[in-house]
Amino acid sequence: MKIGILGAGQMGSAMIRGWLNADLVTPQQLFVKGGHSGSAEKLQQALHFQLVTELTELKTVDVLVIATLPKLVVPLLQELKKVPAFSAPIASVAAGVSLHAMQTIMGERYPLASALPNTPVAINEGVTAIAFPETISLEAKKTLQQTFEALGKVIIAPEEQIAAxxxxxxxxxxxxxxxxxxxxxxxxxxxxxxxxxxxxxxxxxxxxxxxxxxxxxxxxxxxxxxxxxxxxxxxxxxxxxxxxxxxxxxxxxxxxx
Ligand SMILES: NC(=O)c1ccc[n+]([C@@H]2O[C@H](COP(=O)([O-])OP(=O)(O)OC[C@H]3O[C@@H](n4cnc5c(N)ncnc54)[C@H](OP(=O)(O)O)[C@@H]3O)[C@@H](O)[C@H]2O)c1
Missing domain, CATH: 1.10.3730.10 (ProC C-terminal domain-like)
Known part of the structure; x- marks a missing residue:
């Protein structure tokens, strides 16, 4: 399995640590893109994952998690949409970004999830609430679910309950x-x-x-x-x-x- 993640801040780094702790992926199978402050570079020196600078470098991942601030999710999806042959399931962990907003850009049938983890995911003792669109395939759902199950407990819930x-x-x-x-x-x-x-x-x-x-x-x-x-x-x-x-x-x- 190959995981891509956008954002290595508080939540991104917690998930990165959790996936590596759980051996869900090796550092070579984990592709991380950060912003401009150098936080992803700093973390890379400790955890040795693959640091990427362009979205096109994420073309081969099996799942992509967006862990940036909420206001960046839509612009990033707009950029991802332009990456040729990019088709991996995408989970956003941004609070307040709806499935509808994501579907508006990626299309109704694109495999998406809205997931809200908590910081104990860093030690695989997290709780992640996940909402899926009705259109998602079983296979994509399983991949997204497994990605978060490696970090602790997963609660699949209707979208209107995940904030609570x-x-x-x-x-x-x-x-x-x-x-x-x-x-x-x-x-x-x-x-x-x-x-x-x-x-x-x-x-x-x-x-x-x-x-x-x-x-x-x-x-x-x-x-x-x-x-x-x-x-x-x-x-x-x-x-x-x-x-x-x-x-x-x-x-x-x-x-x-
Ligand atoms: N913290 C929590 O407990 C928690 C819980 C549930 C959900 N969330 C959600 O998680 C998301 C991140 O929260 P956070 O607390 O981790 O914030 P954060 O510490 O500010 O992290 C955001 C990260 O996004 C990176 N970033 C900015 N522009 C980017 C780009 N174009 N491409 C890739 N990465 C980019 C930033 O990198 P630079 O610093 O290098 O600019 C930063 O490391 C939010 O949407 C929040 O709603 C957080």
Missing amino acids: INTVAGCGPAFVDLMMEALSDAAVKHGIPRAQSYEIISQMLIGSGRLQQVTNQHPAELKEAVTTPGGLTIKGVTALEEYGFRNALIKAIDAIL
């Missing part, structure tokens, strides 16, 4: 980071060294997420398992409710969408 999925999956890490910082402050306040507090907290989060994934239990059941009647945890839960913890998270998502 990506808000939870893509902005959620920042909320969790705030929570980690606050829990660490609390731990330090009670005498735990800072570095150790982060070891404890990040493993607690990994364990809690994995326990839910593995058991498929409702979070309320998992919470009940650690809240002994009259015990200490329920006192903490009550304090969180008093300070509007759940409502704060719902409002955070509302503020974005």
Whole structure:
């Protein structure tokens, strides 16, 4: 398989690292085109992928991912359309660029996807929401799906839902980071060294997420398992409710969408 990618910024570089970690492609099978700041060149020195400067050099890729800022997607598709014999499935990871906008340039039958990954794709623990047009062939769909499955979990959803999925999956890490910082402050306040507090907290989060994934239990059941009647945890839960913890998270998502 050969992957082409336009853009090696925050999201582009995260996907590049994920594909290489997963051995989905070798550096020789990964073709990267950056912009003008030299970020792709810098990353190339560390990861040794094929650096390309012209879109025509992407002619042989099996799949192309566009990871530039949203405003560049349409102009880049217009340029790609002019590349003779270019026919690889294209996924845009740009937020807010619709399948319709892409189809307007590439044509209704061109194999396209709108995919929204989150940054944990860099360590193959990402969540990518993907919307496909109805016209896409099974083969193209499979290729695009496999490209993102190498980076973590893939959720195929109707286009109108992918922004909400990506808000939870893509902005959620920042909320969790705030929570980690606050829990660490609390731990330090009670005498735990800072570095150790982060070891404890990040493993607690990994364990809690994995326990839910593995058991498929409702979070309320998992919470009940650690809240002994009259015990200490329920006192903490009550304090969180008093300070509007759940409502704060719902409002955070509302503020974005
Ligand atoms: N960051 C996230 O968590 C996240 C999540 C989901 C979706 N996305 C989407 O991912 C896209 C990229 O976001 P980002 O955070 O990675 O932005 P970013 O760090 O600014 O990266 C954008 C990259 O595009 C490159 N670029 C500019 N012009 C180009 C061209 N003509 N050909 C090829 N590459 C070009 C830039 O290269 P130079 O710096 O060299 O100009 C830059 O490295 C956005 O559309 C965003 O909506 C991001």
